[in-house]
Structures are given as structure tokens and as C-alpha cells.
Amino acid sequence: MRSNVTEYDLIAPANLPAALAMLGENPGRYTPIAGGTELMVALSAGRLAQKQLLSLHSLRELRFIDVLPETVTIGAGATFTDLRKHAGIAADFPLLAQAASWTGSIANQNRGTLGGNIVNASPAADSPPALLAYDAQVTMVSTRGARTIPYSEFHVSYKKTVLAADELLFSITVPRRFGAHRGYIRKVGTRNAQAISKIALAGVALISEGKIAEVALGAASLREVPTRCLAAEQALLGCEVSAQMLPGLIASARVALASEARPIDDIRSTAKYRAAVAGNLLEEFLRQLAE
């Protein structure tokens, strides 16, 4: 059943301070909408409960990519197309560029934003695994000021985040320290183009003297929120990566990953499939590290 569009209002503030003032004066009254690739689907399907919307689409202050010596900061309003065509992202954060390339179709990448992908808080979202692997930080703003936290602490429970009703996600910052790391990312969906993932895994690892000196793993659809795989990371840290040690390493990493996986049965897949394939993806990453 189509929504009655006359029941909805959309306001487009001229700039970020005006948007924050509106959110600050009436916390919870307005729902921010950026590219609309999520909320407009809900509108068409007659299930958009929020009737008062605040357009972030034309806020220039949110659409930037700043490359500094130590970090890259991405404005929440940067689109997936912005990420894909940015040479600095491709060079330093190839897993993020890869994730952007398989987020929906070209038309959706032209509209959808990195901030929207994060704030929408789907456990299956495409960008979070890479952001988690890269140890991203997120900065939120309101009329009360700004705060920055590790992205791994942003998602609280299913579709719930730490974002307060008067806050907007402002930017995402990733440290430029993965030049020597090996990276891995794979999304498993029903088809290659614009399918929502059944399971996805991103990882980075630093190999030093044949051992895993650093490792970070981010997963989608493994738990109720996009998640770091801390148990699997712990199982891998300090371990030797060699053809001889590989079978044992794979076995212990799979056990650790299974211990922290809480996948579900839903319309796209089953818990059993997700758990098995998550283990397969991790194994694939480890085999690549051993090559």
C-alpha cells in the first residue's frame, strides 16, 4: 500500500547550523534524510512511520573527503560515487573503495551516502565491515558540540545507535597506517550486482617475521549489528602464518569466529549458511595471507 505523500513534510535547511538548530529545538521531531535510498523505499512501500523529514541532501558541509598526513576524514554526506572516484581512498583504503563499488547500483551510489549507510544501522550494510577493519572513528555534532568515538562503539543493538535525537553523524575518520597491511573483503549475496549481502567479511592483517602482528576483522550480518570479530582476532594474533601451520590456524580461527557469531534466519539466508560461509571467508583470508 502506497503512503499518502500529503501526510509527509520535508524541510531543507540552508546550512548545517540551521539543521542542527532544528534538531536541537525539537529533538526527535525530525528524521534526517540524505540521498533517500533507504527512506524513500519505505515511503513507496507505505511503511515510513516518520512524517517530518529534514533534508541533508544539499548541506555542502557534510560532503567532503579531507586527506591529511595521518588520516582521511570523510564527510557523512559523501556519496558512494564520491568514495569510488577518490584516488586517495582507492590508494589507502581499497577495502572501502571495493565496498562502495558493490553498494547498490550506479544510480544508488550517486545518491546514497556513507553517513546514511552507517546511521541506517542495518547489520547487512556494505560499508561497515571495511570501516571496522580500518579502525574508523566517527564524529557526531549537535548544538551542544561535537564528539568522536570509535566506530566499533557506534552500534548498540539491532538498528540502535549511540546517536542522540539532536545529533547528526558528521564524519568518519580512518587512520592512514595500513600501507603495509594485507587486506581482504568479500560480500556474499544472491547475485553480484546490487544484492543485499547474506554475509560479508573485511579484514586487514600485518605480517611481521612470518607472524600476525596485527589483525582486524569486520563483519556484516554475523550479529545484530555490524561487528568487529574480536575472538577470531585474538585467536590469530601472534600466530605463525605458514603452509605448515595453516591448517591448525584455520581450525582455531573458525572455532573462535563461530563462538562470537550470532547469525539469524531471515528472508535472505539462514543462520546455518551464514555461520558456515563466515568461516569460509575467514579461511579464504588466511589462505591468502599464507601465499
Place this chain on the structure above:
Amino acid sequence: MRSISLKINSSSHTVSVPPMKRLLDVLREDLKLTGAKEGCGEGECGSCSVLIARGGERAELVNSCLVPVLQVEGVEITTIEGLAPNEAAKLHPIQQCFLEHGGAQCGICTPGMILATHHLLAKHPQPTLTQIQEGLAGNLCRCTGYMRIFEAVEHAAASEAGK
């Protein structure tokens, strides 16, 4: 209701509509531009594709079913009706190639396919088959099996290059 000024196919229009009304519905219902079709209504099929361009920037392909009309106020919008370069030409070269190579059958996906091709060729004038497949991945066709569409795109690229 909101009075919203739109620039569509180089002409100006003012419509009085709810600000959350989908661009697709404004085009079809308020402006009687029925070239953009509604397939899925959720950004999966691309049959409602149009091109939008902000002040001088390269036109971007969007699904008009996912765009609240207020967000394209003052933006240049190109629909399939506005693609042909002038009245006399009738068809844009991409349209001509789709016609000649059997890239259109029932026609529902065709306006979106042609606008997606236009966007693709603006980015990649001589696309590889992989680039064509990726560029059109958001546009579903249930008639052609895609091969004739890919052929049409290849010929459109070649005919542009031959000029």
C-alpha cells in the same frame, strides 16, 4: 503543498506538490512526462532512471522513485523525452542504436537503459563489456536477455567515436 521550481529538459516548470512527492510521480502525474516508468518503486530496477545535474557538474543517473521532489529544486533534470538533441533529430544516437540492434522490446526498461547508457558513455566513452555490464547493472530487462542491449551500447560508443 509547496511551490517548487524545476528545470526539466531545458524548460522551467513550477509545480505545487507535497515536498516528499517522488520525482517520478511529479514527472508522470503533474508534468505528464510518462517516459520514466515505475517498475519496482524501490530503486532496484532502474526503469524510472533520469539524469540530474547540479550547476555545471556532470549529469548523474538517479532513480526518480527514490528522489523527493524538493531535493531537485533548481537542478537540471533530463528525462528520456529531452534526450534527442533537437526536434528535427527525433532520436538521440543512443536511441537509434537501441532501435537498430533490437535493444528495446516491450519498452518498459528502455528509457532507463538509454539514460543509464548516456551516463555510462559520458564517464567511459569507449567502455569495455565489463564496464557496460556494471553501468547497466541497476537496470533490469526481462525481454532481451541483455545481449542485444550490450550490442546497442557498443554500437552507440563506436558511432560516437566515428564522429
